[in-house]
Amino acid sequence: MQLSFEKSVAGRRTYVLPAPDVPKYELPAEMRRTLELPLPEMGEPDINRHYSALERRSFGVNDGPYPLGSCTMKYNPIINDQLASLPGFTQIHPLQEIDTVQGCLQALVEAEKFLAAVTGMDRMTFQPAAGAHGEFTALLMVKAYHEDRGDSERTQIIVPDSAHGTNPASAAMAGFETVNIPSNEAGGVDLDGLKKVLGPKTAGLMLTNPNTLGIFDPNIEEITALVHEAGGLNYYDGANLNAVMGVARPGDMGFDLVHLNLHKTFSTPHGGGGPGSGPVGCKAFLAEFLPHDMPIARKGEDGEYVYDLEVPEKTIGRVRSFYGNFLVTLKAYAYALRLGKAGIRAAALTAVLNANYMAEGLRDYYDISVPGPYMHEFVLTIEPLRQEYGITAMDIAKAIQEKGIHPPTMYFPLNVKEALMVEPTETESRETLDMMIEALREIRSRVDSDPESLRQAPRTTVIGRPDETTAARNPILRYTEPEAE
Amino acid sequence: MCAYLPSTEAERRAMLEALGKESALDFFSSVPAEQLAAAERVDLPEGMSELELSRKLNGLAAKNRQFAKIYRGYGAYNHYIPAMVDEIATRQAFVTTYTPYQAELSQGVLQTIFEYQTMICQLTGLDVSNASVYDGATAAAEAVNMCLERRRRHVLLSEGLHPQTIETVKSRFQYLNVEVTLIPLAESGETSVEALAELLDETVCGVLVAQPNVLGIIEPAAELFALAKKAGAKSVLSINPIAAAILPAAAEVGVDIAVGEGQPLGMPLSFGGPGLGFMAARQDMMRRLPGRIVGQTTDAEGRRAFVLTLQAREQHIRRERAMSNICSNQALCALRAGVYLTVMGPQGLREVAELSLSKAHYLAARLAELPGWSLRFDGEFFHEFVTDAPISGEKINAVLREHDILGGYPLADGGMVWCCTETVTREDMDELVNILREVG
Structure with missing residues (x-):
């Protein structure tokens, strides 16, 4: 095209604009673009x-199922987008006088209260624009906390090998050294491995629970207690909160800080890569380190709430301009309000049910990395098929495209060979789950009968597999006009 | 009860039965019982119907004050948004698609990003652009990161950068052994060339300047960056993308990296977000750019194809050695910017810039005629300028509010930063001046 x-x-x-109604101002020649x-x-x-x-x-959630592991591609409710487009939100300047933005601040304060309750935290900031940004913000708070106590030798952040790549990258940005620990056979944290690395240098642990294999770590309380005993803080990567929201809370698991991905768990659309929102929640003892500005509520003399902005006493500073991706926060709050307590819990329970239903339907056809029960996702390993038939996770993923299904996440987590990570989410119907199971079974049957058709997939899309090697070796990153002949 | 669950209670029960479970809670056997109980006790409201939700959020929106005329900028700009922008940016396939890792299903989204990258290169005159970062402030921080070298870890920031950009850069590098020094402004409102010359030495890795600066003044960027280059430091310009249509392009004043807040390109004010951080750089810095980048290649049949490329820079490959931790960006905002620039075209974008420039100069001249009022700086400005007046900024804004006008941004020192865009008419500005004349 x-x-x-x-x-x-x-x-x-x-023609969009009217003719000038004031004299044209001419900048001096040296200040004009040539x-x-x-x-x-x-x-x-x-x-x-x-x-x-x-x-x-393009292919969105609205075009078909999107079982993209760890990305929680659930349905994005239309009403949320519509309400976030009200001029009473979109036409508000971020630097208006505080008494003219009470509605915006109230939304932020109420969203904070709601999501803090869901996660078991005391305070939450919506400044971070994405999950990775939230990780960075929270790790600055970890650093500030230890420094404030004069505990400046705590330089290490512990990260399991199944973690998202953002975890070690964020740790590096906050000035920490990353210590990787291996997972145990069940995909959980290896307790001995953890004990070995804990010590006076431990600043904290970053953990995704349920983890990227879809397993809720049965030792979670022991893990967080061990880190606390060593003097570190526990950080909850909320990428997989969808499995447990309303059912279990990071705050009760022993976590001190958490980030959420509103564009995963709270249904805000991914938009082809963003804008997202990565709010950070914390326990009360860390609130003084939150970034500014923090919206707050005060009860006025008439008993009505008045909303204001506050800079926390020992703030880590500002992590971006203004108040985060405000409209995204608004959509997530709308979603939370719509679901309410029972709906949030029902969403998690159904997400978990759907994942287990799909896993069961595939168990006889593919190898699953660890035995269940699973939370919201599970990971297939195509390694045995690669060894026997030379068929890779990539081949399976590309063949799925021909079925009108977005492929699962490929080659992640890194501790599973030829991984395909499947997360159906709660917003798929039983027929859709059956359709996905059937599609994957049919593809499996072709591994022996017609492997070539898998290697050539996808054949029904507007392009076939692109040549990524050439793209990286000889980068063409913008259009340039062809030279005139 | 849960909105958005397509399966019925009966279906879910049947599925559970097929799995030999009585309740979905049976899958949670690894969760300690007291945790399950604690979550059940949490105090949260019950759900709402769509109608109730609509009522609730309309109520919140009504508690905000929307102004008919806006003369406030200072980092967020009220430009006209052509109807096409909202229409295209709300199409569901664009809105609900994931990051285009699966290229075959995502050629459309990838092409919008490739076109966006090209347009950012055209605006700046530079060679390469990424697919966006969070906002202008984080884009500046990412640019600083690109400048850092093992021996050069001192960065000079012009005081003419937006204060929130300065704060964001400072927090980003507070634990990374980076020294941040501010370059003061001269009396003219421009970044002081003399002060920069004194601050430059072999430890300085980068010099950041805003064009125009936060007080509206057009900076002597070429002169500042010539000094930086001589000292071996990288030059970073934070540009207003509308002004870029008529001011010398970033590439014309010797920058290595251009960044900025893309909100003026088709994004509403939205209480400050989401906006768009754009970044462009010279070819030799390509592999230091953070975040996603789309490249062009072909498929086996030779058809043009777009893919996410140069991923070896990124966190999912390089982990703790990545250039940045960024993965989610502001893609849908980049799409908005792309549609905006395509609808406006070169001529339309120049018109937005010329109209903003001319209206700001009209208003500045009229305000300066008021008794006791003056413009603080003599330097050339784009669409923002600072006044000093016999009455306080708070007082001025309190009066203007009564007329449904959002006045300028009041500075702590009593001055006021005014902004004009194409959205205000001569009539509006005359009315503003008349109101202020009566305030005295």
Whole structure:
């Protein structure tokens, strides 16, 4: 398909703005751009068709099931987007006088209260724009906490080998050294391995529970207690909270800090990669280190709440401008309100039921990395098929595309060979789960009968497998006009 | 009861039965019983119908004050958003799709990002762009990270950067053995060339300047960056993307990296987010760019194909040695920016810039005529300027509110930063001046 630049015709345009009603101001010549500005020149009808064509070449949750492990691609309710588009939210300047933004602040304060209760935390900031940003924010708080106590020798963050890559990357950004620990056979934290690395240098542990193999760690209380005894803090990576929200709380598991991915657990759309939101919750003893600004509520003389902003006493500083991805927070709050206590719990229970139902349907066809029961996801390993038939996780994933299903997460977690991580979520119906099971069974049957069809997959999409090696070796990262002949 | 669950109670029971379980709670045998009990005791409201939810959020929106006319900028700008932007950016396949790791299913999204990257390169005149980061402040922090070298760990930030950008950079590097020093502004409101010359030495890795700066002044960027280059430091310019249509392009003033807040490109004010952090750099810094990047390649049949590329820089491959921890970015906002720039085109974007520039100069001249009022700086400005007046900024804004006008941003020192965009008319500005004349 052509790029907008290739459809551009000099002089074509869409007239959007009125003629000037004030004298034209001329900047001095040395303050004027001389470089050409070759943006596309197109009329509105063609722009509209251009994007319609691009939309058809995209695949969202609305187009089909999306069992992308650890990404929680649940349905994104339309009402949330619609309410977040109210002009009473979108037309509000972030630096308006505080008494003119009471609705925005109230939404933030109420969302904080709701999500803090769900996670078992006391305070929560919505500043972080994504999960990784939340990790970084929380680790700055861990650092600030130890420094504040004069405990500056605590330089190590412990991360299991099944963790997301963001964990060690965030630790490095906050000035920590990462200590990796292996998982045990059941996919949980290896207690002896943990004990071996705990000590006076331990600043904290970052843990995803349930972990990326879909297992709720049965030793969770012992793990967090061991870290506390060593003087470290426990950090909960909320990537997989969808399995346990309303059923168990990180705060009760012994965690001191948590980040959530509102774009996973709380249904805000992924938008092709963002905007997300990665709020950080903490126990009361860490609240003085939160980033600024923190929205707060005060009871006025008339008994009504008045909302304000506050800078925590020993704040780690600011992690981005203004108040985070506010509209995303709003959508997540709308979702939380709609579900309420019972709905949140029902969502988690159904997500877990759906995952186990799918795992059971596939058990006789594929190897699953660890025995169940699973939480919200499970991990297939294609390694035996690779050894016997040369079929890889990639081949299976590409064949799934031909069935109108988005593939599971490939090659993650790293501690499973040829991994395919499946997370159906609670918003898929039984027929859809059956359809996915049937699709994967049919693909399995072709591993012996017609492996070539898997290696050539996908054959029904607008392109076949792209040449990624050439893309990385000879990067073309923007359009350039062809040289005139 | 739970909204958005398609399966019925009976279906779920049948599925449980098929798995030999009585309740979904049976899957939670690893969770200690007292934890399950504690979660059940949590005090949370019951769910709402869609109608009740709509009522509740409309109520919250109504508690905010929306102004008919906005003269406040200072990091968030009220530009007109063409109808096409909202229409296209709310199409469901764009809204509900994941990061395009599965290229075959995601050519559309990948192409929108590739087009966005190209347009950011065109605006800045630079060679490579990434697929976006969180906002302008974090983009500046990422740029600092790109400049750091083992022996050069001192970064100079112009005081003309937005204060929140400065704060964000400081928190980002507080534990990484990086020294951050501010370059003061001269009386003209420009970053002081003399002060920069004095601060530069062989420890400085990067110099960051905003164009225009937070007080609206157009910076002598070429002069500042010539000094930086001579001292072996990288040059980073934080640009307003609308101003970029008419001010010298980043590449024309010798920058290595250009960053900025993309909110003016088709994103509403939204109480400050989501916006868009854009980043572009010279070719030689390509592999130091953080975050996702889309590249062009082909499939086996030779068809043009787009993919996420250069992933060896990223956290999921490199873990603790990654350039940055970023994965989620602001893709849908980048799509908005792409649609905005395509609808406006080069001519339209220049018009937005020219109108903002001319209106700001019209208002500045009219305000300066008021008794006791003056413009604080003589330097050239884009669409923001600072006034000093005989009455306080708070007082001015209190009066303007009565007329449904959001006045300028009051500085702590009593000055006021005004902003004009194409959204205000001459009539509006005359009305504003008349109101202020009567306040005295």
